[in-house]
Amino acid sequence: MLEIHARTEAQDDLGSRFVAGFVTAADDAELPDDPDFRAALRNYMEWAVTEVMQYSPRHATVEHGLPVPRWSWDGLVP
Numbered sequence: 001m002l003e004i005h006a007r008t009e010a011q012d013d014l015g016s017r018f019v020a021g022f023v024t025a026a027d028d029a030e031l032p033d034d035p036d037f038r039a040a041l042r043n044y045m046e047w048a049v050t051e052v053m054q055y056s057p058r059h060a061t062v063e064h065g066l067p068v069p070r071w072s073w074d075g076l077v078p
Helices: 016-030 033-051
Strands: 071-072 076-077
Touching: 016 033, 033 076
Parallel strands: none
Antiparallel strands: 071 076
8 A cells, every 4th residue: 555655746735635535524424423433533544644645755665565554443553
């Protein structure tokens, strides 16, 4: 997934716009409005966007064989 997004030279505000769109989509899909559930969704998406944006610069390289991150209700699993 990182390689798909690598070297796109995305604008700095892309991450915040993506998260805002994701939150709106959750509203439109009428996902539960439970605060803990919504916070977990938002925290995951903010983390994922930050991770992806690290590889946005033109000359970024994605190391092969990176482990697939795991996420729980408590956040990123070490």
